[in-house]
Amino acid sequence: MTHDHGTTGWALFDATVLALLVLAAAGWAAGLWAARHRGPWPAHRTVLWFAGLLCAGTALVGPLAGAARAGFTAHMAGHLLLGMAAPLLLVLAAPVTLALRALPVARARALSRLLRTPPVRAVTRPVVAGTLNAGGLWVLYTTGLYGTMHASVAVHAAVHLHVLLAGCVFTAAVVGVDPDPHRGSFRVRAAVLVGFVAVHSALAKHLYGHPPDGVGASDARTGAQLMYYGGDVVDVALIVVLFAQWYAAGRPRVRAARSAA
Numbered sequence: 684m685t686h687d688h689g690t691t692g693w694a695l696f697d698a699t700v701l702a703l704l705v706l707a708a709a710g711w712a713a714g715l716w717a718a719r720h721r722g723p724w725p726a727h728r729t730v731l732w733f734a735g736l737l738c739a740g741t742a743l744v745g746p747l748a749g750a751a752r753a754g755f756t757a758h759m760a761g762h763l764l765l766g767m768a769a770p771l772l773l774v775l776a777a778p779v780t781l782a783l784r785a786l787p788v789a790r791a792r793a794l795s796r797l798l799r800t801p802p803v804r805a806v807t808r809p810v811v812a813g814t815l816n817a818g819g820l821w822v823l824y825t826t827g828l829y830g831t832m833h834a835s836v837a838v839h840a841a842v843h844l845h846v847l848l849a850g851c852v853f854t855a856a857v858v859g860v861d862p863d864p865h866r867g868s869f870r871v872r873a874a875v876l877v878g879f880v881a882v883h884s885a886l887a888k889h890l891y892g893h894p895p896d897g898v899g900a901s902d903a904r905t906g907a908q909l910m911y912y913g914g915d916v917v918d919v920a921l922i923v924v925l926f927a928q929w930y931a932a933g934r935p936r937v938r939a940a941r942s943a944a
Contacts, residue, residue, distance in 0.1 A: 692836035699840075700743045704736055711778075717785035724784075728776045735772030738764045743843060752833055755898045755906040762910070765843060766820075767917040770850035771858075775924070779861035799864070809867040809875040812856040816849040817882040824886065829895040853879070858924045869929050876925060880918045887911035 711732050715724055741747055742765035750757035779798070783791045797803065805811060823829055823842060832842045855861065857872045867875075887910040894903030 696836050696840055697744045697748075700740070704740050707736055708733065711781070714781045714785040718781060721784045724781065728781075731772045732776035732778065735769045735776060738769035738772060739847060742769070752839075755894065755902045756909060759906040759909045760913070762846065763913045763917065766816075766846040766850040767914060769847065770854040771917060771920060771924075774851060774854040774859055774861075777860045783862075804865055807852060807856050807863070807865075809853075809856045809872050812849075812853040813875045813879045816853040817879050817886075819845055819849050820883070820886055824890055824895055825893075827896065830897055854921070858921055858928060860928075869925075869932075873925060876918075876921060880914075883914050883918070884911060887914065 711729070715729070718724060742751075742761035747757060747761055747764075751761040752758075779794075782794060786794065806815070823832070823846075828838070828842065832839045855863075856867065857876050859866070866872075887907050890910065891904055891907035894900070894907075898906075
């Protein structure tokens, strides 16, 4: 699947993405510096943040991104990096926690109030977040949006922004480590995660036999297989993190019960 693109539009897109990535990296460094008197910050969270930015950047600019505009398999590799791997890494880095540590008290309170507003609470409910994430993918690949995305820089940018944000919101709703007083129960989050895995796998199987318009059969089969098996890798990671959190949350209760016995 090939398209004739205006080089100016794509150059602007690439420059904007690179600028945003640099801003995100610099913002993290600034947050670490501002919070240096609040105690040590776990080094692994910084590694996770920059690994997440690297995944997102690889999917959006550079050789893979260029190949993704012409081939379905490369596009699917970018989808896995941008919509699944990057959100998992970025969310586990706990950016909200770092922001709350780094910001002045008034601004930290304002951020806390923002996160408790009804719109944010509604979007971050596991069922809603899972629907936005999985539903967006079905719309992308089963309508004409996939072809339109490759013909318009603006649509391309909007779709990829949705993929990244929806992935981050879904991941935060299911396995987020930042403070969330309204986090769903373990059962709800586990059920939503299982449902998302099923829907994502079903979409991969659908694309194997029913690719988007303009995608060759061989490219579609390879891309669908990558989506299926590559998605399983990230899904397993999500499941492991979810159950690790459940186990960690239950340990204090177990210790208390043993002490009382």
